[in-house]
Amino acid sequence: MNKFIDLRSDTVTRPSQQMRKAMYEAEVGDDVFQEDPTVNDLQEFAAELLGKEAALFVSSGVMGNQLCLNVLTNPGDEVICEKDAHIFQYESGSPAVLSGIQLSPIEGKYGVITSEQIEPCIRPASAYYMPRTKVVTIENTHNRAGGTIHPIENILHIKELVKKNNLYFHLDGARIWNASVASKISVREYASHFDSISCCLSKGLGAPVGSIIAGTKEFIKEAFRVRKSWGGGMRQVGILAAAGLYALKNNIERLTEDHQKARALAETINEISSFEIDLNAVQTNIVIFKSNLLSVEQVISDCKEQGLLISEGRPGYLRAITHLDVSFNDIENAKKVLKSLF
Numbered sequence: 405m406n407k408f409i410d411l412r413s414d415t416v417t418r419p420s421q422q423m424r425k426a427m428y429e430a431e432v433g434d435d436v437f438q439e440d441p442t443v444n445d446l447q448e449f450a451a452e453l454l455g456k457e458a459a460l461f462v463s464s465g466v467m468g469n470q471l472c473l474n475v476l477t478n479p480g481d482e483v484i485c486e487k488d489a490h491i492f493q494y495e496s497g498s499p500a501v502l503s504g505i506q507l508s509p510i511e512g513k514y515g516v517i518t519s520e521q522i523e524p525c526i527r528p529a530s531a532y533y534m535p536r537t538k539v540v541t542i543e544n545t546h547n548r549a550g551g552t553i554h555p556i557e558n559i560l561h562i563k564e565l566v567k568k569n570n571l572y573f574h575l576d577g578a579r580i581w582n583a584s585v586a587s588k589i590s591v592r593e594y595a596s597h598f599d600s601i602s603c604c605l606s607k608g609l610g611a612p613v614g615s616i617i618a619g620t621k622e623f624i625k626e627a628f629r630v631r632k633s634w635g636g637g638m639r640q641v642g643i644l645a646a647a648g649l650y651a652l653k654n655n656i657e658r659l660t661e662d663h664q665k666a667r668a669l670a671e672t673i674n675e676i677s678s679f680e681i682d683l684n685a686v687q688t689n690i691v692i693f694k695s696n697l698l699s700v701e702q703v704i705s706d707c708k709e710q711g712l713l714i715s716e717g718r719p720g721y722l723r724a725i726t727h728l729d730v731s732f733n734d735i736e737n738a739k740k741v742l743k744s745l746f
């Protein structure tokens with residue numbers, strides 16, 4: 405093997421030749437004046453795909469989530485989320501820093517929280533001395549739980565509760581494309597149940613940068629203002645938007661392949677007695693597993709010596725993620741490396 409097989413994340417992909425061509429040829433303008441035609445095309449295309457009134461191109465998934473929470477809340481408000489949610493674990497405490505809000509995490513199963521769990525966490529409106537619950541957020545697919553899909557019936561139950569209590573419902577849909585392809589539920593159907601959605605172009609879809617947020621026109625107008633205040637106003641950014649547009653038009657359906665690769669890898673891991681894996685959690689492109697004999701660091705370094713890169717998932721667990729830059733043949737080689745470890 406003369407190159408690394410990189411399964412650390414689906415963010416490690418490099419833009420393909422065709423994507424680079426689209427970027428090279430992109431028409432551009434000043435997006436702070438909303439005059440970049442490629443950015444405008446991307447935002448219109450994404451809004452249509454997600455069935456929302458408007459969409460906004462933002463620099464990252466974190467920026468997308470945080471902009472949405474900022475627009476939906478006031479300082480002192482509270483947002484209910486799952487305990488392993490990206491928003492809670494991996495966004496540098498930015499709900500507190502950027503919006504002056506706090507999170508109320510609930511422990512889920514496979515990343516899924518239920519309306520029965522959420523209901524008692526909603527603060528009573530009369531309790532002026534408590535934070536005010538304003539938003540419920542879920543993550544689909546759920547990264548830390550292993551790319552698990554949030555069941556649609558559960559989403560509907562939470563939505564009902566959210567509406568009954570006059571709250572907002574936000575979706576961290578960084579990998580909503582994976583959920584959609586695997587469940588055969590359109591992204592439009594998923595998005596229709598939420599007030600705001602953030603979804604990444606730079607993960608499974610293979611664009612080098614960027615996320616999209618979507619919601620009502622009024623919501624996006626305010627997000628546009630806040631994005632500027634956070635230094636997120638970009639100029640001739642059509643060069644990057646072109647990659648996102650290419651990704652949305654060409655790279656969604658092929659995610660099925662990534663799911664097949666993850667499944668194949670997971671089944672081999674399941675056959676290696678020194679590894680432990682919950683195959684029920686392997687629903688899309690993420691494989692979380694654990695070694696009974698070696699430490700996480702040891703497995704990572706032994707794999708690296710043989711040209712395979714994997715990472716630590718939630719503490720104590722290993723993580724391998726399939727993506728557009730690993731072939732079925734790479735997965736066969738990755739399996740050989742894992743089998744050779746013990």
Ligand SMILES: Cc1ncc(COP(=O)(O)O)c(C=O)c1O
Pocket residue numbers: 463464465466467469490491543545546547576578579604606615
């Ligand atoms: C579920 C989820 N949300 C948000 C993000 C943040 O995306 P970014 O790294 O583009 O800020 C990630 C990144 O891995 C993620 O997995």
